[in-house]
Amino acid sequence: MNRSTAFQFRSGSSFFHRLDPLTKLAWLVAISLLAFGAYIAWVQILIALAVLFTALALGRISPLVIFRGTWLFGIACVSFWVIQTLTLPGTHVAFTVLGHPIYAESADYALASALRIYTIILSSLVFVRTTDPRELAIALVTQMRVPYRVAYAFFIALRIVPTIEAEIKTIRAAQAVRGVVRKRGLASRIGEMKRYAMPLLVGSLRKASMMVMSMESRAFGAYPQRTFVESPRMTVASYAVMAVMLALVVTWYGALAFGYVHSIYVFSGA
């Protein structure tokens, strides 16, 4: 009944939904490497556009969901960009705002740093939204040789987050009708945490012990190995994605290392 968060797996049939979790994980790592390696705005703009294209076309994530999931970070990035642009030193004046000189280098660098954060948030959204945590856990076991108990612990931790979120909402509502008023400020937030802790702890312990009983009674942990009826497999598409991402990362870092990257500023101006 509650409004669901954007950062949550939703089943679907898009290209990214069909991709195996490890390839998507590799894609996420590659995007992060590219984003961290690029300090020039036009490269960051290209990466951001590529990720946006992936989200819309390859992951079939609606613009509304993208907005809901990232607007807060978007605002943070814009303010980050503005502050950095105004404060970083530079030599080439691109233009002036109210008599204040804006340097091409600082505006460019600021834009690159701001976009970097947004790109990483957006690509994480794509990954989380299109990857079933259970499939990821299985992939870790079958493809990465992670022990299945560890993988399941990871999966259950992810699986239980929405339950705990819902429980916190219920507790908040339940205490609000007692006349508890939510206040701003750190001290009252700490007081609030203390009030939530006990009911949440009691409830979570009960749920956790129930889960343990439910799993053990169905032979979880009986053997060192277990069967996975369906486990994600690498397909041709997976190898293609992997190859493209690897090529991009190697090319970009290679270009950086050998000094082929020349700075062309987005805000060139005078």
Next chain:
Amino acid sequence: MELAVDNTAGMASLRSLDVNDVQEITIAPSSVRAAVAAEGSVVDIRGISYAYEGEADPVLREVSLEVGDGEFVLILGPSGCGKSTLLQVLNGTIPHTLRGRLEGDAFVCGKSVVETRVASFATEVGMVFQDPEAQIINTLVRDEVRFGLENLCRPADEIVARQTEALAFVGLDGFGDRSIFDLSGGQKQRVSVAAVLAARPRLLVLDEPTANLDPNGMAEIFGVLRRLNRESGTTIVMVEHRVDELADCVTRVVMMDRGSIVFDGDPRSAFSQRRAAHSEEGDAVPSSAWFPQAAEFALALADASGTPAPSDDLPLNVDEAVRFAEDHFAGGPRAALPERAAIPASEKPLLTVRNLSFGYERKQPILTDINFTLGEGEIVALCGRNGSGKTTLARLLVHINAPPPGTLMLGERDITGLSARDISAEIGYVFQNPDHQFVTDRVWDEIAYGLVVRGYADHAIEERVGEVLDIVDLKRYRDKSPFSLSLGERRRLSVATMLVLEPRLLVLDEPTIGQDHERAQLLMGLMARLRERYGTTILMITHDVRLVAEWADRALVVSGGRLLFDGLPQAMFANTDLIEEAGLLAPPVFEISCALAADRPDRVQPTLSLPHLVDMITGTEGRSA
């Protein structure tokens, strides 16, 4: 560790065994162990006592129970009597997962519980618990059903075949690819049953599997269990409070009290005699609190007509009760009684709901055009399936969800214009889980909280808290932590925290979930006292049809976000289309009276009151009034 090994009998007698030392025991060959358990019995427990780790008082005392192949055993008893604990012994959760002190011998499917790991029972014992949310591990139906067999390293094609078979058995054919989150409560519990059936266990153990379900979901589960027992011969041991629908499908009833078995026999003799049992708090409660209403009716009728209580032919369902009643008619035709008039809407309604529509997303309304009023001092039941919008509606009343302006009037005032604190002084809301509402560390502080935040004077607080502690009978716990109380006491405390503000309206969200009938009666008795004392209006969200029949002046039915019915409970139960739509079942007393009224309209009219029905049959109506 005291471990006596009787080698001559070839068995390890594990009396006085500290389970922490269990790994030191040399496990006897399985052939030897199998010889120990009684032949043909699925469960063979002899004189077990158990205390949780760190507790001195045992929860189980000298319990012996033998269950044969194909039996369907219902375990009954007041909260805290040890029935759930007993179930946990049946697959070794006690003593392997929950440690503690276990004495005595316990064999399940021929294996010693103490010597066998929980996982090794997976193919023999299936466990289903109360809360579907807590026991379901996976997100897709098929993964959940495959889970056990995957852990057992069975080949993939066998697993898929068993998954299909198990889902088909519980009536969820083709649900494999569905997300668990999109299922109803009844469907989720059927998935939990399928998930253990896939391993084809000999014994199915269920701990209140329908406590969180609406009557419709409950009927789905009981239907599956009945077929499983009759057609597949699976042995079932089950703890459940909802006896009306179960009494005639179980083969045996075990009653527990304070950790011991006090009755063990067939259902007819179980329900033919009232016995005394004890609540968690040590108060005496009549065992009839968990009798099926058909049996209760027969006992009351026998009492009233001075005939001996039936035992061999004690009715367990509506049809049998109707036949039983046929032989007990006495006296002449009764004078026509005036129909019970609908309660006139009070001149000044306490709460008016007008054209209320609500939804989190504009395109998905949860409530559509709801209109009703609540008068002073009414007890009103709000009924409907899980997910019909009942809780959303109730939460709008206390502003947990914000209602659109002009749709909710408290007296003359628009609720949307009031602050949360103003509303909470007039409308109390008791949540399903009392723990969620506790905000302090002490019972006294808990009750005083509402007064303190509203700036009451110390002496006024002292006086009112004392008074409320008396009403809810918690005075002796005034300095204890709320979390140290029993569930029944915590429930009373959460009501008390609302009472202290003397609200004009008290909303109860599923107040009797997971509680036996006796506890529900106690809580409703408290509500009736409140109404008498303060004129409080009570709005209760509930699936408990016996509660509605006994206590509600009026019933509201919500289905698909619309108000389908607003009227007398009896009129609601009489409308078969409506109760089907709302996923309700009529209480047995109503069905019995309807069946009798159809044959003898001059003698009986449909009623929700058991004493009234008895009076009509014995011809004492009016005399006893």
